[in-house]
Amino acid sequence: SEESDGVVRYVVHINENGSVWEVRRRYNDFVVLDSQLEGVTWPTRLELPGKSTFRKAFNIRNFIHEREEGLGKYLRHLSDQVTSLEHCHALQRFLRASEGP
Secondary structure, three states: OEEEOOEEEEEEEEEEOOEEEEEEEOHHHHHHHHHHHOOOOOOOOOOOOOOOHHHHHHOHHHHHHHHHHHHHHHHHHHHOOOOOHHHOHHHHHHHOOOOOO
């Protein structure tokens, strides 16, 4: 994860069919992905790690690390079910390289 101006971005590394790239996503981007997958039967998804402002106030580094672990587990669970990004357009959009900053 990277933090700049109080904003945390989680670095996601992608390797699909020999193409390797990375994207940076905020927690809210994961929430949008999760809402796009809500109501579909495939791929199944895990629960996202929560927003806990109480815990965050006491130990920000630990909170970010735990959230990063949970988001990684969430994405691995999705990617284990998808043989190609073409089969899941919401995940494909989420993992597409960002244009601009």
